[in-house]
Amino acid sequence: MNKRVIVDPITRIEGHLRVEAQVENNIITSAYSSGTMVRGIEIILKGRDPRDAWAFAQRICGVCTLVHGIASVRSVENALNYTVPANAQIIRNLMIGAQYIHDHVMHFYHLHALDWVDVVSALKADPKATSDIAQSISSYPKSSPGYFSDTQKKLKNFVESGQLGIFNNGYWGHSAYKLPPEVNLIAVAHYLEALAWQRDVAKLHTIFGGKNPHPNFLVGGVPCPIDLNSDSAINMKKLAQVHNIIQKMIAFVDQVYIPDTLAIAGYYKDWAFKGEGIGNFMTYGDLPEKGMDDPSSFFLPSGVILNRDLSKIHEVDLNDESQIQEYVPHSWYNYKGGKETGLHPYDGETELNYTGPKPPYDQLDVDASYSWLKSPRWKGHAVEVGPLARVLMLYAKGHEQTKDLVGMTLSKLDLPIEGLFSTLGRTAARTLETKIIGDAMNTWYNQLVSNIKGGDSKTFNDTLWEPSSWPKEARGVGYMEAPRGALAHWIVIKDQKIDNYQAVVPSTWNAGPRDHKGQAGPYEAALVGNELEDEKQPIEILRTIHSFDPCIACAVHLTDKDGEEMLKVKVR
Numbered sequence: 001m002n003k004r005v006i007v008d009p010i011t012r013i014e015g016h017l018r019v020e021a022q023v024e025n026n027i028i029t030s031a032y033s034s035g036t037m038v039r040g041i042e043i044i045l046k047g048r049d050p051r052d053a054w055a056f057a058q059r060i061c062g063v064c065t066l067v068h069g070i071a072s073v074r075s076v077e078n079a080l081n082y083t084v085p086a087n088a089q090i091i092r093n094l095m096i097g098a099q100y101i102h103d104h105v106m107h108f109y110h111l112h113a114l115d116w117v118d119v120v121s122a123l124k125a126d127p128k129a130t131s132d133i134a135q136s137i138s139s140y141p142k143s144s145p146g147y148f149s150d151t152q153k154k155l156k157n158f159v160e161s162g163q164l165g166i167f168n169n170g171y172w173g174h175s176a177y178k179l180p181p182e183v184n185l186i187a188v189a190h191y192l193e194a195l196a197w198q199r200d201v202a203k204l205h206t207i208f209g210g211k212n213p214h215p216n217f218l219v220g221g222v223p224c225p226i227d228l229n230s231d232s233a234i235n236m237k238k239l240a241q242v243h244n245i246i247q248k249m250i251a252f253v254d255q256v257y258i259p260d261t262l263a264i265a266g267y268y269k270d271w272a273f274k275g276e277g278i279g280n281f282m283t284y285g286d287l288p289e290k291g292m293d294d295p296s297s298f299f300l301p302s303g304v305i306l307n308r309d310l311s312k313i314h315e316v317d318l319n320d321e322s323q324i325q326e327y328v329p330h331s332w333y334n335y336k337g338g339k340e341t342g343l344h345p346y347d348g349e350t351e352l353n354y355t356g357p358k359p360p361y362d363q364l365d366v367d368a369s370y371s372w373l374k375s376p377r378w379k380g381h382a383v384e385v386g387p388l389a390r391v392l393m394l395y396a397k398g399h400e401q402t403k404d405l406v407g408m409t410l411s412k413l414d415l416p417i418e419g420l421f422s423t424l425g426r427t428a429a430r431t432l433e434t435k436i437i438g439d440a441m442n443t444w445y446n447q448l449v450s451n452i453k454g455g456d457s458k459t460f461n462d463t464l465w466e467p468s469s470w471p472k473e474a475r476g477v478g479y480m481e482a483p484r485g486a487l488a489h490w491i492v493i494k495d496q497k498i499d500n501y502q503a504v505v506p507s508t509w510n511a512g513p514r515d516h517k518g519q520a521g522p523y524e525a526a527l528v529g530n531e532l533e534d535e536k537q538p539i540e541i542l543r544t545i546h547s548f549d550p551c552i553a554c555a556v557h558l559t560d561k562d563g564e565e566m567l568k569v570k571v572r
Contacts, residue, residue, distance in 0.1 A: 002024045002029075003022075003023055003535070004023070005532065005535050005541070006018070006363060007020075007538060007541055007542070012110075012112070012114065012542075013545075014061060014064075014552065015035070015037065015554070017511065017550055017552045018036050018364070019031060019033055019034070021532075026532050027532075028531075028541075030520075030524075030528060031520075031525075032364055032366045032513065033371065033511045033512070033513060033523040033524050034364055034372075034513070035372040035373040036359070036372065037552070038332070038372045040352075041057060041059075041060050042348070042350045042501045045498050045501040046498055046500070047497050047498060049497065050491060050496075051076060051219045053072045053076065053491065054069040054076075057501075058072065058214050060554050061551055061554045062213055062553070064103070064554060065099065065213035065215065066096070066205065066209065066215050067096075067099065067480060067482040067483070068487070068503065068554070069214070069215070070092060070096065070217065070478070070480050071480050071482075071487050071488060071503070072217075072478060072491075073217050074479065074489075075478030075488075076219045076493075077220065077292070078292070078478055079474040079475055079476025080470055080471075080474055080493075082220045082461060083291065083293075084220060084461060086456065086458075087222075087458060087459050088220075088458075088461075089288055089291060090444050090447055091208050091224065092222060093288075094444050094445065095205055096480065097287070097440065098201060098204040098249070098441070099483060100433070100434065100437045101201065101249045101253065101434050101437060101438055102201045102202065102249075103484075103549075104257075104430050104433065104483060105198070105253070106198060107430065107549045108257060108430065109187075109191045111546060114167070116179065116187075116264050117177075117184050117188065117264070118170075118173065118179065118184050119155070119172060120170075120172040121184045122152065122155055122187075122188045123156055125180075125181035125184065126181075127145045127148040130145070130185045130186060131145040131147075131148055133182050137259040137263050138256065139255055140255040140256055140259075142193065147189070148189060151192065155167075174533070174537055175533055176533050176540065179264065179267050187260060187264065190256050193256065200248055201245060201249055203245055204246075207242055208242075209223070209224070218460060219465075221458075221461055222459050225457075225460075228452070234459075239448075242445060246438070246442060246445060250438045250439065250441075253434050254435070258435060261428060261431040262409065262412055265413055265427070266412075268424060271422060271423045271424040271543065272419035274529070274530055274540075275422050275423030275424075275426070275526045275527070275530065276422050276525075277384055277523075278381075278384060278525045278526075279421060280304070280305065280307065280383040280384060281383060281385070281393070282303070282305075282383040282384070282486055282509070283300065283303060283304075283316075283390050283393045284302050284316060284318065284486040286299070286479075286480045287299035287300050287440070300393070300394070301397050303316060303393055303397075304378055304383060305389070306381065308421060310392065310395065310396040313393070313397065318477045318488055318490075319477060321346070323379055324376065324378060325344055325376070325380075326342065326345065326375065327341075327374065327377065329375075330366070330369050330371060330375065330513040330514050331513060332353055332354045332356060332369050332371070334349075334351045335349050339516075340516045342377065342516070345488070345490035346500070346502070347500075348490070348500065348502035355368065356368075356370065370513055374512055375512040375513055376504050376508055376509050377515060380517070382515070382520065382522065383509060384510060384522040384548075385485030385506050385510060386430075386484055386485035386510065387429045387483070387485075388425060388429040389485065389486075390429075392420065399436075401436055402436060405432045405435060423543055424547075470493070472495060473492075473493065474493045475491065476490075476491055484506035484507060484510075484548070484549050484554075486509060488503070489501065489502070490502045505551070507552055507554055509521075511523045511550060523550075526548075527541060527545070
């Protein structure tokens with residue numbers, strides 16, 4: 001029997017996403033991903049001072065916080081040939097690293113774990129047996145029978161009150177859940193622990209950027225001066241706080257996040273062969289040691305892997321108009337050259353053209369336009385971006401720690417290397433990357449302290465700050481590896497104002513609709529072949545989609561339920 005299964009909205013993500021899956025005999029034969037809110041930040045930015053762009057662009061998302069700010073200031077620096085002091089590069093790396101660890105841990109416990117963890121089942125757990133399991137997999141100090149008994153009592157109060165609160169609307173009791181009650185209880189306890197843990201992690205952004213979310217940035221450096229004798233600048237007390245935060249992050253990753261991932265994955269090894277998608281992966285590279293103009297110094301390398309072939313890495317050039325193009329044949333936009341045209345972001349257009357039905361509607365017309373996301377392509381290929389792409393790139397380029405961690409994970413789970421190309425592999429890669437980035441933060445911190453002790457306190461380059469020195473026209477691209485994947489902002493500056501601005505975000509690469517050739521995007525391709533045990537509770541769709549950690553808020557913006565304009569920002 002052939003039918004359409006619709007999940008709208010996909011919950012536990014950022015933003016609004018609708019997924020429709022064509023199902024035949026319980027197997028997904030095709031799928032369609034639709035961003036259901038309209039994008040508009042590029043329009044808002046036109047005509048503004050490029051030095052202010054980051055403050056607007058950063059509001060693309062309230063969860064990714066700093067990543068759009070980083071990409072934006074880098075785009076201006078690239079266009080105007082700004083150099084950034086070494087200390088500023090290190091501080092940016094530390095802030096990006098903290099974002100990775102915070103984002104990945106939050107995603108695992110609060111957005112994705114509940115696809116695998118049956119919260120209500122934890123009420124049946126034996127706290128003593130739970131403690132024994134917890135102590136067998138980790139040295140985390142909070143693992144006594146009393147601790148798990150207290151957690152169980154909190155959960156029981158939720159359930160008996162009929163108000164599950166943060167655990168409401170789950171598919172509890174679904175036959176696809178495989179964890180024993182004791183492992184479910186461990187995961188629930190650590191879900192609650194992670195809520196408290198994140199408060200300390202966010203403080204690193206406030207030390208260097210003044211606040212979180214949306215810390216402050218500055219074209220040409222960072223806005224935090226270094227003065228060991230000043231209470232209002234970065235001093236030894238604040239550096240000690242940063243060091244303490246890094247150690248707390250690493251401890252939680254080592255003692256909680258990694259053991260939990262491995263423990264849960266052991267019960268779902270069949271998912272190492274589901275949800276691959278297209279088999280193409282791309283990274284832009286990030287975390288420079290010497291600056292963005294020296295990609296050879298990047299901690300995270302750039303490249304493209306096609307058809308799972310880890311032996312050959314293709315180079316990425318974001319300025320090459322034949323490499324990066326966005327298509328809109330199935331998107332609610334118009335291009336002056338027609339909907340079959342592909343545009344490089346320097347020439348990108350944001351002309352809204354909603355032609356779909358008024359919501360609510362029964363199903364998408366997938367032969368026409370059906371999403372507010374565009375369809376970006378690299379040399380015509382749909383590519384997946386994100387933690388799995390980065391781990392594969394590090395692995396392919398011989399990064400020793402990555403190879404060791406991947407080998408350890410596959411060995412513990414008794415899986416082949418092909419198991420990485422999957423829903424489970426995507427989730428595991430995010431965990432391993434958190435460990436890799438966390439350990440690197442110690443190195444960056446030590447470099448910063450060493451520079452300061454050596455007398456280098458510079459964090460800002462003001463040599464080109466005066467607009468009268470700018471060329472009449474300039475263009476540049478600012479890119480980074482956001483937690484969810486390759487992110488880039490392209491800017492065109494004319495007469496000291498923004499003439500064009502285009503952001504292509506990770507969830508556009510992953511969640512975009514079909515292109516002019518009918519090629520499915522990564523979300524759409526990854527769902528094909530999944531079997532649904534219960535079409536009314538399609539947890540299998542959630543597992544695969546959540547493994548990408550969608551952020552549709554980054555990819556689409558601001559309209560009301562009837563598609564009418566809600567906000568107009570005037571340029572003065």
